[in-house]
Amino acid sequence: MKEEVVDVTKDEATLPAPRDAAADGPGEPLLVVEQLVKHFPVKGGFPIRRTIGAVQAVDGIDLTVRVGESFGLVGESGCGKSTTGRLITRLLEPTGGKISYRGQDITHASRKQLAPIRSEIQMIFQDPYSSLNPRQTVGKIISGPMEINGIQPSGGREERVRELLEIVGLNPEHYNRFPHEFSGGQRQRIGVARALALEPKLIVADxxxxxxxVSIQAQVVNLLQKVQKELGIAFLFIxxxxAVVRHFSHRVAVMYLGKIIEVGDRDSIYTRPRHPYTHALLSAVPEVNLDGTDEAQRERIRLAGDVPSPISPPSGCRFRTRCWKAQDKCATQEPPLVQISGNRPGHLTACHFPEEPTVEAREEDIVLDPALAALEDTQPKTGGAGD
Amino acid sequence: MTTVTKESGAPAPAAEDAFLSVRDLHVSFRTEDGVVRAVDGLSFDLRRGRTLGIVGESGSGKSVTNLTILGLHNPMFTTVEGEIVLDGQELITAREPELEKLRGNKVAMIFQDPLTALSPYYTVGRQIAEPFMKHTGASKKAAWERAVEMLGKVGIPHPKERAKDYPHQFSGGMRQRAMIAMALVCDPDLLIADEPTTALDVTVQAQILDLLKDLQQEFGSAIVFITHDLGVIADMADDIMVMYAGSAVERGTVDEVLRSPQHPYTWGLLNSMPRLDSDLGTPLTPIPGTPPSLLTPPSGCRFHPRCGFRGEVGGTRCVDEQPLLPLGRGGACHLTAEQKRTIFIEQIKPRLR
Incomplete structure (x- = not known):
């Protein structure tokens, strides 16, 4: 089913978000983010503390989530993906840019203005332990959003909560239990039920x-997928x-140091990536090779060092300090996020010197890590997947 | 009634070339809620230069096993039974000074979180030099030089200057490199790596895993590699042991366990794990239920409440009798070898596409 969704995305050229045929309102943009910026001030100095810099957590990103679609946001820690999620739900105040939800500008909307929208954008958090109030029963936790919004479903709130518990695969009889009586996976289900309570249009899942x-992960991924398909809720899946993002998302954006460096339909990102970072990221995923072939079929790229600090990100292209293709141009000119020739419509890449659109093994591995390179030079037989 | 059949009655003799051999290990903790049987009758062997990957979910006893090898458990609340023999030396009954001589010397450990495992109070160089001084009796200067050399080897740029830094001045990946340098400084025969890359980003994880593999070639250490990630295991290990609720449920070489797995739990793990090349048409098949509490583990086969193949065995065997795991290749399951093969080929493998 989902495969088809990806294929229908071919006929859209200009917008970063291709059409999603499975949606109710066909292809309607639900959430549009333009040039979104969030800088966290860094304080320091003595005796008077003042702002001495800024963590450029999110630095000008554009994305569109369409009705009923699942949009994946991937990246390593510190790339700003969680901040993006929190900006969209307006748990954080954006420094700049624009967020509009169904055409309405909510970038700096007040609490009051946000109230009706908040019920349509819900969030699922990472930690199922700290995101549920330990002093409230499950019933109270899930009916909380309804109470706040003064919603009285037909049949009563309790009935609705039991129904929600049923949907997320929990026993409705557990209505009066407390979070500590549940396991991690079950708690995450409670979080999902709470997010569903107001029948949202968009769920930000961080x-x-x-x-x-692992065994529980699959249960929750399946649950989210079911919710997404059956209730037609759009997801921003961070x-x-x-591998999880690939399984869940129709379209995927890759972030690096506060920027989206590549975005496209799932198939393009995972099998025809153009940005060197996307290549490096995909090649770094440890994979179980179930075919019995020992030959490495995927390329092997080992970067050097860690992600630079977002306080003083590199000039120009932010990936250039770890990139094997970087040239002078990369330091001076920031590459725009555009459709490179040969890309499918909607597949945008921010790179001056894009890679070939394949993830097949290369003739020679790219090993930038100096220690690894040194060790592999002296013992050419090693290197596992690289041989 | 639960009949726990111990592996071949008396502990099987250690394989001749085994460097580390664990026999019928039981570890239990006394807690406020009762006795937690964290490890329950575990046996395995590890040869020199090999990597044993232990895979399991949280609470399966994989970390406890390895803390016990190094004697890092709290003896106040812990009961340990069984046998751990490292290069001919029995470790469970060993006294603290003997263990101290081993730790960081013959056996070294890499922990999951390098920020808590390194002391914030001392420079990285000093922390690496310290075990070297202690175990080899080297002078302070020689040990410092060795620390700098090791930092260079694990890929810290400008090791001479960086050795004077404190752990907080290192990034996450560099701290883990420093941990590896510290673990390898005395050229250990056995390296225990407990989820060494779980806290790291995927690109850094790939660097660290390759580095560990390459360093193993150079140092020839045996590695016990603990992780919950089957992908990492497939990449790192020669042999795999799958643990569930305190016992090993399957073991074999990487190829054997991943390509013709024999235990329903291993099947469940493989089927529930999304891969980059998996077919998106088939949904993941999760293992139903949740891992059991080790306070009151299920009778018989620990996996039976979550197992979908109990009907194939028939009767109450799964509930009553704990299946055995042979020391070589095998899975601890009451299904017959024939059943295992047909179920895997007919029901499990098609879902792995």
Missing amino acids: EPVSALD AHDL
């Missing part, structure tokens, strides 16, 4: 499964696990 064990 690493919803990364705190869970995660660092590329």
